[in-house]
Amino acid sequence: MCLSTVYRDKISPDNIIMKNVQTIECSGKTITLTDLMDRQVTLNGELVKASLTEGTAVVSES
Amino acid sequence: MSEHEHVHTHEHVHEDGTVHSHPHTHAHTHEGDPAGHTHEHIHEEGAAHHHSHDCCHDGHTHEHSHDEHSHDATPREELLAMLKYMVGHNASHIKETQELAEQLKDEESAAYAKICEATAEFEKGNALLDEALASLTGTK
Numbered sequence: 001m002c003l004s005t006v007y008r009d010k011i012s013p014d015n016i017i018m019k020n021v022q023t024i025e026c027s028g029k030t031i032t033l034t035d036l037m038d039r040q041v042t043l044n045g046e047l048v049k050a051s052l053t054e055g056t057a058v059v060s061e062s
Numbered sequence: 063m064s065e066h067e068h069v070h071t072h073e074h075v076h077e078d079g080t081v082h083s084h085p086h087t088h089a090h091t092h093e094g095d096p097a098g099h100t101h102e103h104i105h106e107e108g109a110a111h112h113h114s115h116d117c118c119h120d121g122h123t124h125e126h127s128h129d130e131h132s133h134d135a136t137p138r139e140e141l142l143a144m145l146k147y148m149v150g151h152n153a154s155h156i157k158e159t160q161e162l163a164e165q166l167k168d169e170e171s172a173a174y175a176k177i178c179e180a181t182a183e184f185e186k187g188n189a190l191l192d193e194a195l196a197s198l199t200g201t202k
Contacts (some may be wrong), residue, residue: 002151003147020144036140036143036144036147037135037139037140037143039135
């Protein structure tokens with residue numbers, strides 16, 4: 001599996017939340033992103049789409 | 063005055079609502095008022111910053127206000143991590159390519175030969191990346 005870039009609302013360079021994301025964990029409305037360096041970003045929202053071939057994911061924040 | 067340091071993880075909330083969590087080490091002194099003090103702490107990545115906070119050391123909860131900070135690893139650390147990841151990741155793709163070739167093995171077609179050749183080149187390239195990683199990390 002390739003590393004992914006996670007975007008807020010739409011795929012745009014200005015909307016990048018985190019690059020080189022290795023895991024996306026969703027628990028209720030809480031989304032936790034972890035990158036290759038084990039840094040984490042946690043946000044409240046929903047996973048809208050994850051393209052595993054393009055290495056992209058989009059989340060919407062609530 | 064007591065001086066001590068400890069390692070723990072806590073969350074930082076940014077203006078945009080993003081929450082980060084990472085471990086770091088505090089070295090700080092208390093001057094009579096354990097409930098309010100200022101200290102400097104150094105993150106594992108080496109970035110240091112100053113902030114003030116109220117804390118309860120029994121329950122170990124922190125409320126932080128940051129003037130500045132960086133959670134970034136050094137560019138060198140990032141490069142090494144990415145290179146290491148790529149070598150491992152390429153190895154799995156090479157395996158997948160070999161499996162594709164296996165499916166054409168019985169045909170002995172030109173496509174089969176080309177995929178085998180491509181796989182061999184892919185392996186050579188990845189071996190070079192692995193050598194580069196080893197030279198950067200001093201393991202070779």
